[in-house]
Amino acid sequence: MTETKQRSFPKIEFTDSEAGALEFPSSQSRSYNYYKPAKLRATMYEDVTVDVQPDPDRHLSQGWIYGFGNGPGGYPKEWTAAKSSNWHAFLDPNEEWNQTIYRNNSAVVRQVDLSLQNAKRARAYDAWNPAWLKFVERNLGAWMHAENGLALHVFTSIQRSGPTNMINTAVAVNAAHKMRFAQDLALFNLDLSEADVPFDGSAHKEVWQSAPEWQPTREVVERLTAVGDWCELLFATNVVFEQLVGSLFRTELVMQIAARNGDYVTPTIVGTGEHDYDRDLAYTRNLFRLLTRDSEYGESNKALFGEWLALWVPRCLDAAHALQPIWSQPADKSVTFADSLDAAKQKFRSLLEDLGLDTPKELDQ
Amino acid sequence: MSRQSLTKAHAKITELSWEPTFATPATRFGTDYTFEKAPKKDPLKQIMRSYFPMEEEKDNRVYGAMDGAIRGNMFRQVQQRWLEWQKLFLSIIPFPEISAARAMPMAIDAVPNPEIHNGLAVQMIDEVRHSTIQMNLKKLYMNNYIDPAGFDMTEKAFANNYAGTIGRQFGEGFITGDAITAANIYLTVVAETAFTNTLFVAMPDEAAANGDYLLPTVFHSVQSDESRHISNGYSILLMALADERNRPLLERDLRYAWWNNHCVVDAAIGTFIEYGTKDRRKDRESYAEMWRRWIYDDYYRSYLLPLEKYGLTIPHDLVEEAWKRIVDKGYVHEVARFFATGWPVNYWRIDAMTDKDFEWFEDKYPGWYSKYGKWWENYNRLAYPGKNKPIAFEEVGYQYPHRCWTCMVPCLIREDMVTEKVDDQWRTYCSETCYWTDAVAFRSEYDGRPTPNMGRLTGFREWETLHHNKDLADIVQDLGYVRDDGKTLIGQPHLDLDDPKKMWTLDDVRGNTFMSPNVLLNQMSDAEREAHVAAYKANGTRPAA
Numbered sequence: 001m002t003e004t005k006q007r008s009f010p011k012i013e014f015t016d017s018e019a020g021a022l023e024f025p026s027s028q029s030r031s032y033n034y035y036k037p038a039k040l041r042a043t044m045y046e047d048v049t050v051d052v053q054p055d056p057d058r059h060l061s062q063g064w065i066y067g068f069g070n071g072p073g074g075y076p077k078e079w080t081a082a083k084s085s086n087w088h089a090f091l092d093p094n095e096e097w098n099q100t101i102y103r104n105n106s107a108v109v110r111q112v113d114l115s116l117q118n119a120k121r122a123r124a125y126d127a128w129n130p131a132w133l134k135f136v137e138r139n140l141g142a143w144m145h146a147e148n149g150l151a152l153h154v155f156t157s158i159q160r161s162g163p164t165n166m167i168n169t170a171v172a173v174n175a176a177h178k179m180r181f182a183q184d185l186a187l188f189n190l191d192l193s194e195a196d197v198p199f200d201g202s203a204h205k206e207v208w209q210s211a212p213e214w215q216p217t218r219e220v221v222e223r224l225t226a227v228g229d230w231c232e233l234l235f236a237t238n239v240v241f242e243q244l245v246g247s248l249f250r251t252e253l254v255m256q257i258a259a260r261n262g263d264y265v266t267p268t269i270v271g272t273g274e275h276d277y278d279r280d281l282a283y284t285r286n287l288f289r290l291l292t293r294d295s296e297y298g299e300s301n302k303a304l305f306g307e308w309l310a311l312w313v314p315r316c317l318d319a320a321h322a323l324q325p326i327w328s329q330p331a332d333k334s335v336t337f338a339d340s341l342d343a344a345k346q347k348f349r350s351l352l353e354d355l356g357l358d359t360p361k362e363l364d365q
Numbered sequence: 366m367s368r369q370s371l372t373k374a375h376a377k378i379t380e381l382s383w384e385p386t387f388a389t390p391a392t393r394f395g396t397d398y399t400f401e402k403a404p405k406k407d408p409l410k411q412i413m414r415s416y417f418p419m420e421e422e423k424d425n426r427v428y429g430a431m432d433g434a435i436r437g438n439m440f441r442q443v444q445q446r447w448l449e450w451q452k453l454f455l456s457i458i459p460f461p462e463i464s465a466a467r468a469m470p471m472a473i474d475a476v477p478n479p480e481i482h483n484g485l486a487v488q489m490i491d492e493v494r495h496s497t498i499q500m501n502l503k504k505l506y507m508n509n510y511i512d513p514a515g516f517d518m519t520e521k522a523f524a525n526n527y528a529g530t531i532g533r534q535f536g537e538g539f540i541t542g543d544a545i546t547a548a549n550i551y552l553t554v555v556a557e558t559a560f561t562n563t564l565f566v567a568m569p570d571e572a573a574a575n576g577d578y579l580l581p582t583v584f585h586s587v588q589s590d591e592s593r594h595i596s597n598g599y600s601i602l603l604m605a606l607a608d609e610r611n612r613p614l615l616e617r618d619l620r621y622a623w624w625n626n627h628c629v630v631d632a633a634i635g636t637f638i639e640y641g642t643k644d645r646r647k648d649r650e651s652y653a654e655m656w657r658r659w660i661y662d663d664y665y666r667s668y669l670l671p672l673e674k675y676g677l678t679i680p681h682d683l684v685e686e687a688w689k690r691i692v693d694k695g696y697v698h699e700v701a702r703f704f705a706t707g708w709p710v711n712y713w714r715i716d717a718m719t720d721k722d723f724e725w726f727e728d729k730y731p732g733w734y735s736k737y738g739k740w741w742e743n744y745n746r747l748a749y750p751g752k753n754k755p756i757a758f759e760e761v762g763y764q765y766p767h768r769c770w771t772c773m774v775p776c777l778i779r780e781d782m783v784t785e786k787v788d789d790q791w792r793t794y795c796s797e798t799c800y801w802t803d804a805v806a807f808r809s810e811y812d813g814r815p816t817p818n819m820g821r822l823t824g825f826r827e828w829e830t831l832h833h834n835k836d837l838a839d840i841v842q843d844l845g846y847v848r849d850d851g852k853t854l855i856g857q858p859h860l861d862l863d864d865p866k867k868m869w870t871l872d873d874v875r876g877n878t879f880m881s882p883n884v885l886l887n888q889m890s891d892a893e894r895e896a897h898v899a900a901y902k903a904n905g906t907r908p909a910a
Binding site for chain 2: 044159175
């Protein structure tokens with residue numbers, strides 16, 4: 001007869017270690033006390049984000065213990081020419097943390113997925129006219145490269161460099177948005193190439209790489225990825241490029257004309273990218289408003305941002321103008337390029353006004 | 366999503382990258398590695414469309430368990446001995462997690478493989494998840510555990526504490542210096558592939574044995590993301606191996622990363638598991654046994670050894686030495702004793718060891734009592750204020766140790782301490798390898814070749830220097846480790862909360878002057894220093910008084 005091995009397990013012991021079991025000094029101290037929340041009561045976002053990335057100007061007494069071969073480690077404030085008297089004052093108005101990231105993006109995934117399933121079931125693509133199929137094949141196909149490039153080489157990159165956890169986490173979420181959106185566009189492209197319609201799923205590569213109307217856009221995206229100053233990169237991308245090129249293409253063209261061309265799927269997907277940008281613009285606006293209103297550095301920051309505008313506005317306007325021919329490609333041309341660009345410029349002016357920045361003369365040239 | 370459609374979708378996503386012709390991405394973080402000859406290695410396939418719902422589901426399970434723990438009064442059965450150490454652990458770990466997120470663009474910059482870029486960017490989001498989910502767990506502990514002091518000042522304490530600084534290497538090491546050294550070898554190939562096993566699997570198991578099932582809930586959920594990260598790291602490692610010029614750097618970095626991870630993680634997690642538990646069943650695995658299973662067998666034998674077929678020399682000697690330090694040289698016990706010696710400048714309380722604990726230690730680590738038993742009896746004897754000073758200032762046969770300049774854990778295996786003048790300063794190191802790390806590896810030249818991208822050891826590396834020649838009460842006050850009555854210390858050398866007279870106050874610790882061993886060492890003449898070092902090293906095997 002074999003001997004049965006005695007099972008071994010830890011014994012539970014009742015310890016009465018619940019809050020309130022005893023009164024003693026600090027027994028009621030149940031909030032993080034090393035930072036001052038923006039309002040009377042700390043939010044979940046603040047509690048899980050603030051001071052997780054330490055700062056020698058706050059509590060970090062021994063300083064950064066590793067350095068780079070050519071300079072200090074950690075998160076040097078010198079990694080941007082912009083200055084703040086308190087970078088920690090920035091808080092993400094979207095209050096992104098673990099739970100919001102997955103809840104929001106999963107909701108988008110479900111929305112896109114349902115829309116694509118319904119489109120397949122209804123054979124929606126069969127009804128698209130050839131000009132619209134070609135428009136989506138070429139232009140939405142080219143645009144998804146821009147979104148992906150910004151995800152991996154702009155936003156992912158920036159989130160290493162900002163001086164606070166609040167800035168870097170907001171930008172990391174921005175990267176996640178862009179990556180998801182770029183992939184959704186690519187998988188939409190795959191669906192279309194598998195549908196029984198004349199759609200070349202590989203055409204986007206050639207368009208992005210060589211089509212004249214897209215080259216200035218690709219050039220701006222590539223030039224953005226080459227910027228070393230993280231704050232300039234964020235400004236040039238979310239304030240300038242997204243307004244004058246991104247929103248011009250997505251908001252002022254695709255969202256306006258897709259339905260008129262019999263397409264209810266594209267606006268659903270592109271609408272998620274619009275929603276993302278709306279959120280991402282909100283944190284960007286807060287950050288740059290903080291910098292332009294800084295009591296000590298506000299004026300020098302405005303001058304700096306003016307220089308950045310002078311550099312990036314012409315580049316982005318060149319890209320915008322080069323895109324003009326695609327306004328003529330759909331069968332139903334319900335908007336003109338001039339109207340779209342005017343609308344984009346108007347929103348851009350309004351954003352600059354929000355930020356307390358002068359409209360650059362380049363915008364009217 | 367089916368495997369076939371996932372493969373197809375993943376192939377489609379790879380079409381999103383392109384070869385730039387107008388400008389190339391800025392190289393913000395350089396590397397001395399080269400990838401010109403590297404074959405493109407495909408990491409684990411992951412697309413956002415399946416990623417987000419998968420993680421949302423994992424989150425929902427975690428938050429469901431958290432609700433359940435509160436409704437089920439989990440804290441009625443949590444061992445305070447255990448949860449006190451979580452004040453230290455959970456103050457440290459969210460920073461390495463968020464640092465891992467920040468490290469991803471460094472690897473992206475360095476490695477010319479768009480398919481890996483995608484995997485690395487997903488890892489970035491994972492790491493934001495890990496950092497914030499852990500901060501949230503800590504908040505739950507603060508809200509529901511009997512003693513919130515220490516949890517309430519967590520990130521400040523992490524940033525100004527000697528133990529927090531040790532842990533900070535496991536974070537700063539991911540984001541600083543050569544991009545491949547930091548973001549690939551140190552972070553992914555060693556920290557995530559080897560040491561998350563003890564951090565995120567072995568330790569949470571011990572938490573459950575101490576009545577806390579939330580730590581396993583959160584950390585096993587975190588660990589379930591690690592396989593993708595390990596795959597990212599392995600892909601980059603194989604790419605690096607394709608170029609012979611990388612071999613010396615890989616071998617350098619494996620030695621540094623392995624040893625530093627051992628010094629830091631085994632110190633912390635070994636202490637939490639061995640000295641934070643109340644579970645003293647004889648058939649409960651000791652940390653040494655866990656290490657044998659998780660690190661030696663699962664990592665060294667299954668992951669590191671097979672790399673030899675690529676001609677890579679792996680650090681067998683350091684794996685064996687780490688094992689020897691844990692089993693024969695009492696590394697974990699020395700660290701625990703050091704933490705307990707420093708209790709007034711802790712932001713957690715440390716329970717005394719009892720006869721039951723002694724018996725277990727003696728069974729698992731024969732000879733333990735003769736080396737550590739008396740000291741812990743003294744710790745118990747000196748636990749309350751009034752008649753004695755804190756144990757660090759009483760004669761109990763324990764000399765406050767020198768700090769290792771490199772890993773910043775003190776030189777606790779005293780006979781192994783190395784003392785050298787480096788960069789015009791006398792420095793002490795816990796081991797030859799830590800000396801080598803500072804004097805040889807973290808330099809702008811290695812083995813006759815320029816390594817301009819390699820990191821540097823910086824900062825006020827000896828915590829004690831900042832507080833040299835100050836009164837202990839003033840130090841505690843400066844650090845902010847005082848409870849809300851303005852006088853009672855957060856750290857206590859016992860778990861008794863029921864009697865205010867047993868709680869140490871600032872007045873109880875005043876009158877003790879704290880001296881930095883490194884400052885004193887640098888004030889000595891050559892002869893004094895030699896004699897001092899010889900005595901220090903000889904003290905290694907002396908039983909406690």
